[in-house]
Amino acid sequence: LAMETRLRRAIEHREFVLYFQPQVSVADGRTIGVEALVRWNDKEKGLVGPDEFIPVAEESGLIAPLGLWVLKEACRQLQVWRHRGLALPQVAVNFSSQQFLLQDVTARVSEALELSGLPPEFLELEITESLLMRQGDSAPAMLRSLKDLGVRLVIDDFGIGYSSLAYLREFPIDRLKIDQSFVRDIETDHSAREIASTVVAMGHNLSLEVLAEGVENVRQLEILKMLECDAYQGFFASAPLPAEDLPGWLAAWP
Numbered sequence: 491l492a493m494e495t496r497l498r499r500a501i502e503h504r505e506f507v508l509y510f511q512p513q514v515s516v517a518d519g520r521t522i523g524v525e526a527l528v529r530w531n532d533k534e535k536g537l538v539g540p541d542e543f544i545p546v547a548e549e550s551g552l553i554a555p556l557g558l559w560v561l562k563e564a565c566r567q568l569q570v571w572r573h574r575g576l577a578l579p580q581v582a583v584n585f586s587s588q589q590f591l592l593q594d595v596t597a598r599v600s601e602a603l604e605l606s607g608l609p610p611e612f613l614e615l616e617i618t619e620s621l622l623m624r625q626g627d628s629a630p631a632m633l634r635s636l637k638d639l640g641v642r643l644v645i646d647d648f649g650i651g652y653s654s655l656a657y658l659r660e661f662p663i664d665r666l667k668i669d670q671s672f673v674r675d676i677e678t679d680h681s682a683r684e685i686a687s688t689v690v691a692m693g694h695n696l697s698l699e700v701l702a703e704g705v706e707n708v709r710q711l712e713i714l715k716m717l718e719c720d721a722y723q724g725f726f727a728s729a730p731l732p733a734e735d736l737p738g739w740l741a742a743w744p
């Protein structure tokens with residue numbers, strides 16, 4: 491069957507699962523949240539990663555129902571954990587540009603919050619720079635209406651898009667995520683390190699938090715500590731985990 495047909499059936503049959511990757515404070519290792527990352531639990535292929543189906547979901551419009559499921563499921567799961575007393579200050583959900591184009595995104599987010607009972611400040615929406623550019627003139631109003639709900643807004647993969655820094659002045663952003671390509675080379679490549687350093691300094695000057703993605707070892711973490719980066723995620727803390735494994739990880743994490 492064509493990918494699109496298989497994807498449509500998978501949505502009907504709820505064959506998706508969320509994994510959660512912990513986000514941790516650079517200074518003291520405290521867990522500051524989790525990022526929800528979708529996987530397709532396909533009967534034939536097993537777990538399929540988002541890179542293989544998000545593009546098809548976007549082209550076909552299926553990202554609307556899929557994205558809605560991700561949003562609701564992430565809010566529901568964080569609420570379950572909160573009721574169990576787990577110290578998790580937030581869940582981050584990825585939004586692709588098609589999601590902004592295809593649906594009344596503010597109403598959908600508002601619905602998901604109401605349905606789950608999750609307070610808005612516990613939900614973080616990750617958007618990419620390309621999304622902001624593609625929305626053109628409607629982007630500031632759209633982000634403002636999301637921000638007015640009380641959710642947190644994050645720029646994902648910061649530094650690799652083709653965008654202008656000017657939007658940082660007008661958009662109500664809470665955090666920048668340094669792309670993992672910079673972190674990967676931070677020990678060896680002078681310019682990768684300088685870019686990371688500059689993003690942290692600029693973020694802080696604009697009162698934004700900065701999170702580094704893809705931290706895999708203690709040397710990368712030490713450099714991020716020197717740069718005074720606020721938070722990180724990556725294999726050094728934990729790979730993305732199935733929901734049932736997160737409480738155990740939290741209990742074992744220093």
Ligand code: G
Pocket residue numbers: 526527528539540541544560584585586730
């Ligand atoms: O989970 P993994 O690290 O394989 O994710 C690969 C990419 O897929 C990441 O860039 C991530 O932003 C994207 N992604 C993961 N989950 C979602 C989702 O629920 N919605 C969208 N739009 N993208 C996602």
Ligand code: G
Pocket residue numbers: 511527584646647670703704705706723724725726729730
């Ligand atoms: O763009 P986004 O941050 O949503 O992408 C997250 C992706 O990065 C997922 O595919 C996730 O599995 C992957 N990832 C998370 N931590 C690490 C890491 O430490 N190293 C590498 N190489 N990939 C990571």
Ligand code: NA
Pocket residue numbers: 525584616646
């Ligand atoms: Na992301």
